[in-house]
Structures are given as C-alpha cells and as structure tokens.
Amino acid sequence: MAETAASALLSVIFEKLTDEAFKKFARSQNIHSELNNLQSTLSHIQDLLSDASEKEITEKSVKKWLNSLQHLAYDIDDVLDDVATEAMRRELTQESGAITSKVRDLIVPACCTKFSLSERLHHKLDSINTKLQHLENQKGDLGLIVKNENPKNNNKGNETSLLESDVIGREKEKEKLLNKLLQDEPSKENFSVLPIVGMGGVGKTTLARFLYNDTQVKGRFELHAWVCVSDDFDISKITKTIFQAVSNENNEFADLNQLQVALKEKLKEKRFLLVLDDVWHENFNDWENLVLPFHSGARGSKVIMTSRKEQLLKMLGFDNLDHLETLSSEDALSLFALHALGVDNFDSHPTLRPKGERIVEKCGRLPLALKAIGRLLRAKTDEEKWDEVLNSKIWDSKSVGDFSADWKVIFPALMLSYHELSANLKRLFAYCSLFPKDFLFDKKELVLLWLAEGFLNKSNAAKSPERLGYEYFEELLSRSFFQQSPNEEPLFVMHDLMNDLATFVAREFFSRDDNRMTIGWLP
Known part of the structure; x- marks a missing residue:
C-alpha cells in the first residue's frame, strides 16, 4: 500500500530532521528556515495519512496522491542525506589538522564553498517545499481530513492466546469427524x-x-504428524516433515526412495494420525x-486432509463431499463477540448487538474475518x-x-x-x-530480522529495541x-490469506522473486 510506504518514509525523514547535529549544521548553512517549513508541511500531510489509507483502496485519485507523496519523500530523503553527508565531511575536515585546513583554504576559500553548498540546498529545498505545499493544498479536492483517532493497538500481550483452541459452532462436523x-x-x-x-x-x-x-x-493413535502443504506439493519435503515428527530424528537421506523406506519402517504396524493441511x-x-x-x-490409521x-x-x-460452510448467523455473532468483548454474547452491551450483526454479515460469517475484526475492536x-x-469505505473495495x-x-x-x-x-x-x-518462524529470530533492517531504531529510552520488537x-x-x-x-505461521494480504500491502516495500528475497525500498 502506498500509504504504508509513505508513512514509513516520513518517519525516517522526521528522525533525520530532529537530529541535533543535523539541525546545528542546517543553521550554519542558513537552511533551517526551509527545513522548518518542510517539517511543518510534512506534519500536516502526515495527519491526513490515516484517512488516505482508507480511501486509497477505493479512490484512484487518492492512490495517485499518495504515490506522488512517496516519490517526493524519496527526493526529500536524498537531500537530507546530502546535508548529513556534508556535515560529516566538514566535521572530519576540522579534525584533520590546521595545516591541511590552511592549504584547503588557500586553494578554495571557505566562503565560496559555503555559498555554493547553501545555494544548491536553498534551490532544492525551495522546489521541494513548493511541491509539498501543492500536495497539501489538494486535500480539499480529495476530501482528505484529519481523523481524531483513539490510540491504536491497545491490546495487551496476555490476550494473544484468547481461546485459540475453541471452536464455536461446527457441532455436527465435530461429532461426525470424531466418530x-x-x-x-x-x-x-x-x-x-x-x-x-x-473456502x-x-x-x-x-x-x-x-x-x-x-x-x-x-490416545487412539501411536504416532502423530502435522504438515502444512499449501501450493508447493514437494513430496520429499512433506515426507521428511512426517518422518521427523514420528521419529524425533533429523537424518539426511540420499534420495526420496531412502527417505520413504525409513518412514515406512517407522510407520510399520503402528496406528498413525496425519494432518495434511491446505x-x-x-x-x-x-x-x-x-x-x-x-x-x-496399522489398520485404522487416518489422514485428515484440508x-x-x-x-x-x-x-x-x-x-x-461435505463442504465446510460459513458459520450460522448466531454462531458467527458469538465468535465475533468472543474476540471483541471477551464473552460470546452481548448481554453486557445490548446496544452493540445490532452493529455486531451487521459487521458479522460484512465479514461473510467467515471465522478468520470475524477474529480479525473482533480483535480490532477488542475492549472498545x-x-x-x-x-x-461498520461504515468504513474499505468494505466496498474492489481492487484486490x-x-x-x-x-x-x-x-x-x-x-x-x-x-x-x-x-x-x-x-x-x-x-x-x-x-x-x-x-x-521463531519470534526471537523475526525480532532480530526487524532489528537488522533498522525497523526498531525508534525505541524510547525506557525500552530496548528488542523489547519493543517483542511487544x-x-x-x-x-x-x-x-x-x-x-x-x-x-513457532508461528501466517494464515495463507494473511500472507496474501502481506504480499498485497508490501508491493512498495519488498519483492519476492522465486527463491530470492529483495529487501528494501522499491521506487
């Protein structure tokens, strides 16, 4: 999503603009006024991004506006990098010694270099500020407003395991399959x-x-194994996962034949339960x-295939085939209430029930959607x-x-x-x-990956970057x-539809090409 990329870029820009060493050098070059204007306009635009995030899904003009902002943010970041690089060069030059400094001053007078740099920066920043002001002025035509939002993401970490193992509804299906x-x-x-x-x-x-x-x-089965298959039906990979689960061994095999012989021996005359998921x-x-x-x-072994x-x-x-249908209206409402209110009913909040019923229908009575929206509203x-x-324009989105x-x-x-x-x-x-x-994926390993990419550098003094990453x-x-x-x-996993969502929103950030991963900003 363009808003995601723009927001992240603006965060990087604000971090650079508030650096004390950066501000000191900006004053020495007489560009602090332009940078203050830049920061002020960016702040006003940043306030519009929440509304733009919702509208870009259904309105092409807002999407185009965000793309323009994103490209301009790249230009701003480049200019700020130039300023920071020059500031560092000046600092290193000052430390190189008086003789070197005197020789340099004889060759190129300081006033000339200062004038040249300041002039270039003034020109670039004036041009950027003009374009940025033009983007802000478009907010009226685009219908962008500043949303007065409650603080986001107030859920507590100890709610993460909220009844994950519970299945609301599905009584007939559970009884039939258990039998x-x-x-x-x-x-x-x-x-x-x-x-x-x-579905x-x-x-x-x-x-x-x-x-x-x-x-x-x-208790009925001696051996158990669960394999996430997805659209990559790799027989060797699936077989090895099963072998590791039933044997607790991590042996290497020359080929699939040897692996299957080893698995056959482990399963011999034993009743097993295997889940082949997705x-x-x-x-x-x-x-x-x-x-x-x-x-x-052994006879009686079972393979559950989703x-x-x-x-x-x-x-x-x-x-x-008996298809697993969407939940009934009552079961869907109970599941939604469980994740939104912490109980499977609206007894304590009867005025919310009609709204909940409409949200449930908008979610198509699909459990994954009900959980996602329910947890969005958790304790609200x-x-x-x-x-x-309920009235979000995102429900009407078509470009998916x-x-x-x-x-x-x-x-x-x-x-x-x-x-x-x-x-x-x-x-x-x-x-x-x-x-x-x-x-x-492992939680600690993912946090370390986020840290390595520089995503956790903005932690406050009270929290380490790792602690922030875990939160x-x-x-x-x-x-x-x-x-x-x-x-x-x-270990943890993303539902494959959540993986699709990540792929959709990450197009301005990252790309995945077969087995190669490209990490970084995509222009």
Missing part, C-alpha cells in the same frame, strides 16, 4: 482419508486442530507416490468506534490484486484490520511478505496477523 476418527471404518487400505473441504478462512485448519488435539484422538495439488500420481509408506501402518480443491478428493472416491465498547468500522476468489471475499475485512495498525506495525507486517506460505510481535499475534503453529508450539 470417523475413533472408529474403524471398512477400508481396503490400512489408512483412510478424512477430507475437510471449504479460505472458513475454519478448516481450526477444525482440524481441534480434532488433532482431542484427548480421545491422541492441500492445493491435484495430481493423482503424485498423491500415490506420497502415500506409498503409509500402507505399512483443502479448497475437490478434484484430487474425487479421484480418491469422494463423490459427495464505544458505539462511535463500532460505527466507524491478482489473488484467489476466496481472497476477494475476505479481503475487505483483513484490509480493514490492517488499516487500523500503526505505521510501524504496518511496516513490520509488510516485511513478513518475504516469508513463503506456511513458513514457520510489536505480540500485538500482531493478538490481532490474528500471526498464529501459533498447529504442531510446533514455539
């Missing part, structure tokens, strides 16, 4: 497949996690190759804030990029949740677009931008 897991059904093979099929964000993984962690289910691949021959080691398991695709399952003999019980969310049909349905809710993040959190989330789908991480986790990995408790 299949706990009973030996007639099958030609030693293992059988239990499909969970539905993205409908709760397939959450339901699978509930089944996987059920006490009775855990399967997109529909090649039957690849499936047959993947499951070769599974045949050695997928948006039907073709492979139909090849496996599932002619009449004033009707004005709920009205602001080249993603799946599921993404287009859920996009407005996820975009609205992203819109409410602070500028710093937006940049940190956008950075995570560099992660492939279903990539498992930012917990905030993104509490808002459902991150999730705990289903099978790797210390």
Whole structure:
C-alpha cells in the first residue's frame, strides 16, 4: 500500500530532521528556515495519512496522491542525506589538522564553498517545499481530513492466546469427524482419508486442530504428524516433515526412495494420525507416490486432509463431499463477540448487538474475518468506534490484486484490520511478505530480522529495541496477523490469506522473486 510506504518514509525523514547535529549544521548553512517549513508541511500531510489509507483502496485519485507523496519523500530523503553527508565531511575536515585546513583554504576559500553548498540546498529545498505545499493544498479536492483517532493497538500481550483452541459452532462436523476418527471404518487400505473441504478462512485448519488435539484422538493413535502443504506439493519435503515428527530424528537421506523406506519402517504396524493441511495439488500420481509408506501402518490409521480443491478428493472416491460452510448467523455473532468483548454474547452491551450483526454479515460469517475484526475492536465498547468500522469505505473495495476468489471475499475485512495498525506495525507486517506460505518462524529470530533492517531504531529510552520488537510481535499475534503453529508450539505461521494480504500491502516495500528475497525500498 502506498500509504504504508509513505508513512514509513516520513518517519525516517522526521528522525533525520530532529537530529541535533543535523539541525546545528542546517543553521550554519542558513537552511533551517526551509527545513522548518518542510517539517511543518510534512506534519500536516502526515495527519491526513490515516484517512488516505482508507480511501486509497477505493479512490484512484487518492492512490495517485499518495504515490506522488512517496516519490517526493524519496527526493526529500536524498537531500537530507546530502546535508548529513556534508556535515560529516566538514566535521572530519576540522579534525584533520590546521595545516591541511590552511592549504584547503588557500586553494578554495571557505566562503565560496559555503555559498555554493547553501545555494544548491536553498534551490532544492525551495522546489521541494513548493511541491509539498501543492500536495497539501489538494486535500480539499480529495476530501482528505484529519481523523481524531483513539490510540491504536491497545491490546495487551496476555490476550494473544484468547481461546485459540475453541471452536464455536461446527457441532455436527465435530461429532461426525470424531466418530470417523475413533472408529474403524471398512477400508481396503490400512489408512483412510478424512477430507475437510471449504473456502479460505472458513475454519478448516481450526477444525482440524481441534480434532488433532482431542484427548480421545491422541490416545487412539501411536504416532502423530502435522504438515502444512499449501501450493508447493514437494513430496520429499512433506515426507521428511512426517518422518521427523514420528521419529524425533533429523537424518539426511540420499534420495526420496531412502527417505520413504525409513518412514515406512517407522510407520510399520503402528496406528498413525496425519494432518495434511491446505492441500492445493491435484495430481493423482503424485498423491500415490506420497502415500506409498503409509500402507505399512496399522489398520485404522487416518489422514485428515484440508483443502479448497475437490478434484484430487474425487479421484480418491469422494463423490459427495461435505463442504465446510460459513458459520450460522448466531454462531458467527458469538465468535465475533468472543474476540471483541471477551464473552460470546452481548448481554453486557445490548446496544452493540445490532452493529455486531451487521459487521458479522460484512465479514461473510467467515471465522478468520470475524477474529480479525473482533480483535480490532477488542475492549472498545464505544458505539462511535463500532460505527466507524461498520461504515468504513474499505468494505466496498474492489481492487484486490491478482489473488484467489476466496481472497476477494475476505479481503475487505483483513484490509480493514490492517488499516487500523500503526505505521510501524504496518511496516513490520509488510516485511513478513518475504516469508513463503506456511513458513514457520521463531519470534526471537523475526525480532532480530526487524532489528537488522533498522525497523526498531525508534525505541524510547525506557525500552530496548528488542523489547519493543517483542511487544510489536505480540500485538500482531493478538490481532490474528500471526498464529501459533498447529504442531510446533514455539513457532508461528501466517494464515495463507494473511500472507496474501502481506504480499498485497508490501508491493512498495519488498519483492519476492522465486527463491530470492529483495529487501528494501522499491521506487
């Protein structure tokens, strides 16, 4: 998003403008007045960015305005870098000794160099200030206003685990699938497949996690493994993940054949439960190759497969698939209330219920969207804030990029949740677009990556950059931008639709080209 890039750039610019050494040099060059004007106009424009962030999604003119601001911000940053570089050069020159200084003064008088530099900077800054003032003057035509917002991101870190394991609704689905897991059904093979099929964000993984962690289910199976498959159906990678889960070993194998022989031995005559989460691949021959080691398991072994695709399952003999539908209106409202109010009802806030009902319908009764918007409103019980969310123009957004049909349905809710993040959190989330789908990451390692990129340098004196990074991480986790990995408790993952969101908003920041990652500002 253009607003995200512009906000981040302005933060960098303000940091440079407020540096004491920088201001001292600016006064010596008689450009402090121009820089003060620059800072003042930028502050006025910065106040408009929250409104622009919402409107750029539906209004091309605002998007164009933000792009112009972004490009001008690059020019400003370049000029400030020139000033800072010259200030450093002057400081080093002063330290080089009186003789060198006298020789330099004989060759080029100081007044001439000072005049030349000041003149160049005056010219550049006057031009920039004119363009910047022009951008500010356009606010009326664009309908941009200064929003009086409550402080964002007030959620506490200890709320991040809010009932992650609970599944509201789905009673029929839970009972049906539990019965299949706990009973030996007639099958030609030693293992059988239990499909969970539905659109993205409908709760397939959450339901699978509930089944996987059920006490009775855990006791019935000797071996357990969970694999996030996504659209990269790499048989060797999937097989190795299963092998590591059931063996607690991290052996290296020369080829897939050796790996499958080793897995076959580990599964031999043992009842196993395997979850293949988010399967997109529909090649039957690849499936047959993947499951070769599974045949050695004991009778009654199960494979839970979550997928948006039907073709492979139909090849496996599932002619009449039961789709996981969106939640009922009542269950959706309960889930939304749970994440917005901390309880699954509106008994304590009856006046909010009608607004909640309308928000639930705007979310399409999709659990992922309900959680995201619910956590956006967490502990905010004033009707004005709920009205602001309910009436946001983002719900009407159409330009959603080249993603799946599921993404287009859920996009407005996820975009609205992203819109409410602070500028710093937006940049940190956008950075995570560099992660492939279903990539498992460690909290500490991600904070160190943020730190290495310079994203955490603006910490206040009371907090170290690392501490600030951990707080930012917990905030993104509490808002459902991150999730705990289903099978790797210390690790985290982004829902693939959140990954799509990160990719969408990060286009002005970063790019990912196959296996190469490019980090930095994209002009």
